[in-house]
Amino acid sequence: MDSTIAMYVAQxxxxxxxxxxxxxxxxxxxxxxxxxxxxxxxxxxxxMLSAYFCHTFLELTGSFWLALLLAPVVAAFFGILxxxxxxxxxxxxxxxxxxxxxxxxSLVILEGVKLFWGTEPFLVATPKTLQGFIWISDLKYPIYRxxxxxxxxxxxxxxxxxxxxxxxxxVVRAAVSDADxxxxxxxxxxxxxxxxxxxxxxxxxxxxxxxxxxxxxxPGMADQIGMDAFVVVVTGGFGSLIGAFIVSxxxxxxxxxxxxxxxxxxxxxxxxxxxxxxxFKPTGFFGERE
Amino acid sequence: xxxxxYLWILWAAILxxxxxxxxxxxxxxxxxxxxxxxxxxxxxxxxxxLGYTGLLSFGHALFFGGGAYATAIALTHIxxxxxxxxxxxxGLTAVVLALITSPLLVRVSGTAFAMLTLAFGQLMYVxxxxxxxxxxxxxxxxxxxIPPFTIPGVVSIDMTNPTNYYYFAxxxxxxxxxxxxxxxxxxxxxxxxxVRDNAQRVSYMGFKVPHTKALVFIISGxxxxxxxxxxxxxxxxxxxxxxxxIYMSFLPIMMAFIGGIxxxxxxxxxxxxxxxxxxxxxxxxERVELVTGLVFILVVMFVPAGFTGLLASIKEKLFIKSSDxxxxxxxx
Numbered sequence: 001m002d003s004t005i006a007m008y009v010a011q012x013x014x015x016x017x018x019x020x021x022x023x024x025x026x027x028x029x030x031x032x033x034x035x036x037x038x039x040x041x042x043x044x045x046x047x048m049l050s051a052y053f054c055h056t057f058l059e060l061t062g063s064f065w066l067a068l069l070l071a072p073v074v075a076a077f078f079g080i081l082x083x084x085x086x087x088x089x090x091x092x093x094x095x096x097x098x099x100x101x102x103x104x105x106s107l108v109i110l111e112g113v114k115l116f117w118g119t120e121p122f123l124v125a126t127p128k129t130l131q132g133f134i135w136i137s138d139l140k141y142p143i144y145r146x147x148x149x150x151x152x153x154x155x156x157x158x159x160x161x162x163x164x165x166x167x168x169x170x171v172v173r174a175a176v177s178d179a180d181x182x183x184x185x186x187x188x189x190x191x192x193x194x195x196x197x198x199x200x201x202x203x204x205x206x207x208x209x210x211x212x213x214x215x216x217x218x219p220g221m222a223d224q225i226g227m228d229a230f231v232v233v234v235t236g237g238f239g240s241l242i243g244a245f246i247v248s249x250x251x252x253x254x255x256x257x258x259x260x261x262x263x264x265x266x267x268x269x270x271x272x273x274x275x276x277x278x279x280f281k282p283t284g285f286f287g288e289r290e
Numbered sequence: 291x292x293x294x295x296y297l298w299i300l301w302a303a304i305l306x307x308x309x310x311x312x313x314x315x316x317x318x319x320x321x322x323x324x325x326x327x328x329x330x331x332x333x334x335x336x337x338x339x340l341g342y343t344g345l346l347s348f349g350h351a352l353f354f355g356g357g358a359y360a361t362a363i364a365l366t367h368i369x370x371x372x373x374x375x376x377x378x379x380x381g382l383t384a385v386v387l388a389l390i391t392s393p394l395l396v397r398v399s400g401t402a403f404a405m406l407t408l409a410f411g412q413l414m415y416v417x418x419x420x421x422x423x424x425x426x427x428x429x430x431x432x433x434x435x436i437p438p439f440t441i442p443g444v445v446s447i448d449m450t451n452p453t454n455y456y457y458f459a460x461x462x463x464x465x466x467x468x469x470x471x472x473x474x475x476x477x478x479x480x481x482x483x484x485v486r487d488n489a490q491r492v493s494y495m496g497f498k499v500p501h502t503k504a505l506v507f508i509i510s511g512x513x514x515x516x517x518x519x520x521x522x523x524x525x526x527x528x529x530x531x532x533x534x535x536i537y538m539s540f541l542p543i544m545m546a547f548i549g550g551i552x553x554x555x556x557x558x559x560x561x562x563x564x565x566x567x568x569x570x571x572x573x574x575x576e577r578v579e580l581v582t583g584l585v586f587i588l589v590v591m592f593v594p595a596g597f598t599g600l601l602a603s604i605k606e607k608l609f610i611k612s613s614d615x616x617x618x619x620x621x622x
């Protein structure tokens with residue numbers, strides 16, 4: 001394999017890894033939006049919160065796997081608290097106050113993180129079992145990024161299984177399309193909301209832990225992926241999981257190859273992509289509503 | 291008639307206080323008031339979108355920051371650029387930015403609008419960060435010359451003097467607010483309220499809703515740009531983390547909401563409340579935004595009508611007024 005092809009393959013896997021991570025974050029966001037009609041500005045903050053918890057758990061126990069198990073759960077717990085005690089209380093006021101309160105939550109989380117952990121960045125080491133490289137033909141590639149793709153696919157499969165094969169998944173999908181009807185059928189919709197919010201933040205939390213070994217943990221880390229996730233949800237269509245999946249991968253690859261070929265314009269590419277899609281279809285690729 | 295007289299006395303008193311202010315307190319508080327006035331204008335331009343037209347913009351820093359950058363860059367590269375054109379360049383750049391973004395924005399509404407504006411705001415942030423040779427990246431543009439206010443042959447006032455700049459900024463902001471206020475009183479101002487309340491009806495009446503939205507967007511953006519230009523002149527430093535960071539988009543929303551988005555002057559109250567809060571918190575902790583965020587959450591939860599809405603409801607309880615008056619008329 002000559003070096004050009006090797007570069008293409010490496011960039012492709014990089015893009016794939018980022019795209020899958022992005023999907024973990026964006027899927028929660030789009031589910032929450034589809035169900036409650038709220039675009040949760042604080043979503044990426046839970047992603048960051050989980051990364052910080054991961055750092056702390058690692059310092060306490062030294063086990064990455066334990067951190068991977070616990071940190072997202074703790075982040076999801078905070079997410080559920082926010083849903084139960086803030087969002088649910090103002091659900092009756094309409095969408096703008098709901099959106100604004102998530103802005104407030106994101107500010108408080110950001111500043112809370114600075115208060116508890118300080119502003120200097122942390123580095124998290126790659127777990128020992130996943131250090132090193134694999135050879136794809138004669139291309140040397142870090143194992144960890146391949147693990148990210150695999151792990152994200154595993155979670156994705158799990159989620160698809162729950163959503164499409166269980167009764168709970170059926171209720172969730174029904175509530176996404178028509179919450180009032182599901183409520184009328186005697187299902188406790190607020191409880192389903194809380195559950196979906198929890199699962200959404202848990203997914204974002206998983207992404208937050210998985211990404212820490214390849215990224216520094218610092219107070220601004222939510223901004224980049226949060227922005228990308230919003231673009232994914234808008235471009236893919238609000239509430240659409242399939243749209244979010246396709247656009248996540250597209251943006252992952254766009255980022256990866258953009259940085260390789262036109263580093264200065266790489267961040268602009270994503271927005272151009274979104275603008276082009278929205279110019280032709282304002283509801284996004286698979287979106288039915290605004 | 292009596293209440294009209296009280297109102298005139300109130301306005302005169304405010305005017306006298308504003309004129310005397312820099313001579314009574316020190317330079318520090320003079321600058322705080324300049325900052326407050328700039329943010330009042332900024333919050334009012336946002337409320338023109340949020341309160342009047344019903345469009346929630348999460349990327350208003352695009353205009354504020356765009357105006358600030360334009361003024362700073364123009365002053366750095368054009369030697370001898372006078373003061374007023376420098377401020378106008380800020381406003382015009384923001385108008386151009388609004389013109390560029392509006393074709394996409396006017397087609398969507400609600401959450402999609404909020405997300406698109408957020409994206410444009412972040413796009414501007416990233417662009418200013420990446421094109422270092424023009425914008426200076428993270429360091430920003432600083433140390434540019436602040437031209438004096440000159441009327442050729444008549445007068446030349448040094449603007450590096452905080453007291454002089456205080457008067458200049460107050461006049462620019464005051465005039466801008468006055469223009470926006472008149473704008474909301476025109477028939478067109480009624481149409482944009484119609485767009486908020488029932489866009490379909492406005493459309494049936496023969497007005498083009500997208501064009502209306504675009505025009506409001508351009509006016510709002512332009513004045514936000516002027517606010518940004520004044521901010522650049524005050525700080526003598528414009529950086530991405532100073533004027534384009536997402537918090538700068540959230541700030542006017544919080545100000546407008548805390549003051550009350552239902553009234554024209556609500557955002558000014560909100561700007562005053564947040565500025566005072568800011569000054570108080572900095573005495574105790576560096577984490578100002580933590581307290582601001584908490585206050586904001588509490589306001590959204592418990593006082594959704596904001597400060598002016600709260601006042602109006604208290605007034606209504608104390609002196610039972612006819613309740614068919616809309617919240618708009620009450621406050622303006």
